[in-house]
């Protein structure tokens with residue numbers, strides 16, 4: 001089973017408002033790649049970011065979940081969508097901007113996979129192209145692991161998300177997201193959709209090491225625009241491709 005097979009149908013109602021995520025991507029493009037004519041989003045999911053971007057660039061979304069892509073296809077007809085793995089894709093073309101946001105990269109569960117993604121991004125960016133990526137920090141995954149399960153009632157059911165945290169070698173943060181959606185199918189009957197999704201966080205020093213040879217770090221900031229740390233909720237990167 002590919003992750004998100006069961007969660008996909010509920011993803012948009014259960015997850016945070018995607019508006020601010022799209023605004024951040026737009027702002028990075030405005031600042032560092034205003035003339036971009038092509039953009040690729042890795043881990044585009046249901047297309048919520050692609051649907052909101054104001055850039056005039058031609059849009060491509062890549063995801064390995066057919067269920068997420070089916071929703072994206074209906075939501076963003078102007079985007080070209082590709083079912084592929086962001087660790088090993090080869091699209092035979094280059095883009096001015098590549099994005100990978102809302103902790104999609106954290107879904108890669110070993111450091112070698114992060115390195116592989118970084119290599120693929122470098123190969124698919126035009127000279128001087130922009131890579132906009134965010135990561136959940138180790139501190140954030142630890143905090144989420146210490147919190148009680150998150151319960152969210154929505155029109156049509158209830159979601160319960162329980163995050164378990166474990167510290168790996170070298171300060172890596174590993175989490176297991178246990179997602180249970182109780183879909184109300186009649187006023188008195190619920191159907192359970194259960195899925196587990198893993199996330200890995202790297203100390204930010206390791207992230208910088210991974211990109212150092214191939215990218216110049218233009219920004220590495222937290223949600224308030226201050227320098228990101230391993231205790232920030234997220235680190236937001238704007239990276240410029242080195243030749």
Ligand SMILES: C[S@@+](CC[C@H](N)C(=O)[O-])C[C@H]1O[C@@H](n2cnc3c(N)ncnc32)[C@H](O)[C@@H]1O
Pocket residue numbers: 003004018021042043044045046047048049062063064065068084085086087101102103104107108
């Ligand atoms: C948290 S969602 C983010 C979706 C979207 N970027 C957003 O902001 O709403 C993570 C997405 O990454 C995708 N994903 C995870 N691992 C992947 C992989 N190895 N290759 C391609 N997509 C992957 C999942 O299918 C999922 O759609």
